[in-house]
Amino acid sequence: MDCSFFFSLLYFFLLSVGMSAALVADDRRTYIIHMDKSAMPSLFPDHHSWYMSTLSSLSSLNGVLPTHLYTYNHVLDGFSAVLCRSQLDQLEKMSGHVATYPETFGKLQTTHTPKFLGLEPNVGLWPEANFGDDMIIGVVDTGIWPESESFRDDEMPPVPERWRGTCESGVEFNSSNCNRKLIGARSFSKGMKEAGLNISKTDDYDSPRDYDGHGTHTSSTAAGSPVQDASYFNYAKGTAIGMAPKARLAMYKVLFFNYTYEAAATDTIAAMDQAIADGVDIMSLSLGFFETPFEQNPIAVAAFTAMEKGIIVVCAAGNGGPHGFTILNGAPWITTVGAGTIDxxxxxxxxxxxxxxxxxxxxxxxxxxxxxxxxxxxxxxxxxxxxxxxxxxxxxxxxxxxxxxxxxxxxxxxxxxxxxxxxxxxxxxxxxxxxxxxxxxxxxxxxxxxxxxxxxxxxxxxxxxxxxxxxxVLGTKPAPIVVWFSSRGPDRKSPWILKPDILAPGVNILAAYAPNRGIAPIGDDYDYLLSDFALLSGTSMACPHVAGISALLKAVHRDWSPAAIRSALMTTAYVIDNVNGTIIDMTTGIAGTPLDYGSGHIDPIKAIDPGLVYDLEAQDYINYLCGMNYTNQQIKIITKRSNFSCDQASLDLNYPSFMILLNNTNTTSYIFKRVLTSVVNSSSVYRAVVNAPSGMKVVVEPPAIAFDGKYSTAKFSMTVEVDAGVGNVRIQSDSIVNYGYLSWNEVKGKHVVRSPVVAAFAPYPRA
CATH class of the missing domain: 3.50.30.30 (Glucose Oxidase; domain 1)
Structure with a gap:
């Protein structure tokens, strides 16, 4: 209903019923209500249900009912609602009520994605990670505009002694352009030059300087310093800040203007190789190559080595949506990110x-x-x-x-x-x-x-x-939504692993831009206005969000592997939007599936403390490659090893999601064997909770697992039987058939470790 129409009706209603109802309306205010979760009666399946039941039990006054606004699961325990004073009096007397605070208002102080992700300056992941201090993020992209305010080094401590990189000179760029925020910058163009690109004739810079603005945008999204009063022509005005604002940045330029902004595989591998040598902790790549067998994909090959070195590699899923089988960067040792909207x-x-x-x-x-x-x-x-x-x-x-x-x-x-x-x-x-x-x-x-x-x-x-x-406008609903262009799974070359892994903000993201590059078209002739900040959309924008969040998690958990950090991000992700429905697909307007959003939308606050992780080592990936029937030569190219064994070949990788490929028979059955690792200091017990739709039967053995303490492990198996003739059946080659979830819920604890279980038709590739 249109707000103006609603208030017109309300106006005439108040005139008809008199001043008493008007006083009720005037008495309504918005409150933030803190609740004690431990007081929730056991009959409720979750805290949101308890809050909604509490509100519905409050009496109406002259027909005016409480209005629920938000349920909070992270920054506080409780919810917000619009209440009359008498309703608030009733609520404050109920068991479980802790405190109530009236709504307050202040000036906008952020460009919103940190707030949307639950990042707060005084509590949670930001202060615990010291805002990413000492982490180094290597960005492989179009270069960087070093003079941007997003790369100021005010109050930054000295460059970490372990840093081995450099700031190279070139056209319109020299070593003085680097500082304690931008600690390295390199350019890789030999491959493109060999392919016939004359960089000077394209007006691009034969140096790390950004001609396009894309690399400046992604870098500042991942780790930009705070910039007050940033905006895109007064839209989204506030303080622009990166996900890990105290992390260091190193730019590796591989993309040059050639009308399509392509990167040579040789340049890309060189850049990633150099980033490993320089000592980065995270790599962010908002680019991708056509999906080929892994040994032919430069990012997949380089990322395997990075993984072995403990470096987290985060890549964009691609902008080939909304169709299935359009995923890029589908190697299981890469964290693959799809794009969603924000509110x-x-x-x-x-x-x-x-x-x-x-x-x-x-x-x-x-x-x-x-x-x-x-x-x-x-x-x-x-x-x-x-x-x-x-x-x-x-x-x-x-x-x-x-x-x-x-x-x-x-x-x-x-x-x-x-x-x-x-x-x-x-x-x-x-x-x-x-x-x-x-x-x-x-x-x-x-x-x-x-x-x-x-x-x-x-x-x-x-x-x-x-x-x-x-x-x-803030608080738009529903949000997040899977944007139409975000590439969907399954991955054509590796469909046994669910991709994308996760969803992150990627629509109209405000971040730094090259100030001499036109961004805003004006008039019928499309002249372009200039700006220091731009609103850009793409999985390119989603990728650095996850790279920055990964840097924060790594700052807190220095001993976690890249797989453990990805697992923490995936098993704590959410699939319910801000109107309490499943995240929808922008194209269809209906609920999406894990082939659209992976395990769900990233939730940094929960990811800091996942309880359990699905961990992986290099040998596990080798076993998977063997299970894919990769030859010894192919595996050697990817792993740089010649003395490996395929005795444990298996397509059942210890991944935080489960994928069943359906065949042409009516029923498909598969047994998964997985290992969970505790990442908390105390002992714990978890019970399996299965949410399976009709047509999918799931049995978990054992149904409960126990852990002695930090880094203790427990094995389980899960048998999934799918009847392709029952349930959400769509017999198209690119359609999902059915999906559910396996959750490990901590007994007498707070941790819930959730994984999607997906059954879909997919091609059966061979290397």
């Missing part, structure tokens, strides 16, 4: 009529603070041979200098052709629009709002429109 959007406020008869809001990312006040608006209703805003439906004599309302979707070509001053589009597709779509002053409204505008314009002839641009 922030950008808007304009539209007022119709000279005295503000109707005010609505819609999506807009038009970069100029344009004064639109009482400009004539055109809507050609009545008898028409074609929809308004269809190609060549507008007469320039009717619309020149006016705003146009289009009730049949987005057609910027037609409004531009006809010389309109701007346009308001009624569309279901506003969620897909990006900053570059707003080269002129457009506003996109959802059809429900569009119908209100249409009704008004039919009745009010010769009316005007006023528009206020550059608005940022």
């Amino acid at each position: 922030r959007d950008y808007a304009a406020e539209v007022t119709l009529g000279d005295i503000g008869d109707l005010t609505v809001s819609g999506k807009s990312i038009y970069p100029l603070d344009l004064l639109v006040s009482r400009v004539p608006i055109y809507f050609g209703y009545g008898n028409r041979s074609k929809e308004i805003c269809d190609d060549y439906s507008l007469d320039p004599k009717d619309v020149a200098g006016k705003y146009v309302f289009c009730d049949s979707g987005v057609n910027t070509f037609e409004t531009d052709r006809a010389g309109a001053a701007g346009a308001i589009f009624s569309t279901d597709d506003s969620i897909f629009l990006q900053p570059g779509d707003f080269n002129n002053p457009y506003v996109a409204v959802i059809p429900e709002v569009g119908n209100s505008i249409k009704d008004y314009l039919i009745k009010a002839k010769n009316t005007t429109v006023s528009i206020k641009f550059q608005l940022t």
Whole structure:
């Protein structure tokens, strides 16, 4: 329901029932309620259910019911709600209530993804990890703009003594461009030059300097220093800050402008090889090569060595979605990241009529603070041979200098052709629009709002429109959503492992940019405005979020392997969005699946303390390669070993997710054998909890496992039987058939170790 319509109804309701109901409405306030989780009655399956039941038990006053806003699982135990005073009095007397705080307001102080991920300056992962201090993140990308404020080294301690890298000189770049934040910068272009690229003729820099802005953006996302009052033309205004703001950065440039921004495999391997030698702790690669057998994939080969050295390699899943089998970087020793939205959007406020008869809001990312006040608006209703805003439906004599309302979707070509001053589009597709779509002053409204505008314009002839641009909206719902372009699994070359591993913010992310590179298109001729910060989207943006979070986890758990850190991220991820439904797929508008979002959306606060991990060593991956029927030669290329054994060949890798490939028979059965490792100091007991849909039978043995203390291990087996004729069956070659979850729940403890169990049709590749 449109907010203005709701409040209009509320206004007339208050007039009809008198002042007593008005006083009830005036008495309603938003509160944050802290609860004692240990007081939750055992009949509730989870704390959210308990909170909702508590709210529903409160009496209404003149028909006014409590309104639930959010359930908090991380930064505090409790929830927020809108309550009347009498309802609050009832709540405060209930068992389990700890404290209540009224809503407060302050100035926006962040560009929001840290807040969306639960990162707080005074509690949790940030202070415990000392904001990533002493961690070194190597970014393999398009270079870096060292003068950006995101790379200031204010109050940074000296460069770690273990650092072995350097800051090389080149075109428009020298060693003085590095500091205690940007501690290394190198450029790798020999392969591209051999392929015929003349870097100087492309206007790119034959040096680590960033010509495109992409590498600057990803670097600052991972570990940028805080920058106050950052924005994209006043959108998303706040303090821009990286995931690990005290971590060090090293740039390895391998991408140069050649109209497609391709990287040579030779350059990429050289860059990763150098990063290993320099001493990075994390590698972030927002690029990928076409999926080939692993020994032919430069990132997969180099990442294996990095893994053996204890380096965490995080890669973008690719932007080939929404179709299946589009995953890039699917090697199991790589953490593969898909992209989702956050609960922030950008808007304009539209007022119709000279005295503000109707005010609505819609999506807009038009970069100029344009004064639109009482400009004539055109809507050609009545008898028409074609929809308004269809190609060549507008007469320039009717619309020149006016705003146009289009009730049949987005057609910027037609409004531009006809010389309109701007346009308001009624569309279901506003969620897909990006900053570059707003080269002129457009506003996109959802059809429900569009119908209100249409009704008004039919009745009010010769009316005007006023528009206020550059608005940022927080708390949008639902969020996160799997964005349409994010590549989906299964991986064509390694379908026995569920990919992507995890979802992270990757839509309209604000971060540093090359200030001499045009970012905001303006006008019909697409001139470009410049900015120090940009809103960019892609799995490229999701990848450095996970790289930065991995740096924080590594700072806290120095002895954890890359597999342990990936496991912590995966088994603590969430699949429920901020409207308490399964994370949806932007393309279909319905619940997604683990082939879309992997184990779920990253949750840094929980990942710091996962309880148990599925750990892996190099030999485990070798056993997997053997199980894939890789030849000795192929394995030698990947592992750099000649004295390995395939006696333990197995496709059942000790991974934090479970994948069953269905065959053409009606029933498929598979037995998984896994090992869990405790990462807490005390002894513990866990019980298996299976959430399996119809058509999937899951049996876990033993159903309970015990651990003596930190680094003690326990084995279990899980038998999964899938009936392809029952349940969520879609017999397309690229469709998931069924999925459920296995959780290990700590007895008398807080830890829940959750893994998706997925059954899908997939090709059976051979190396």
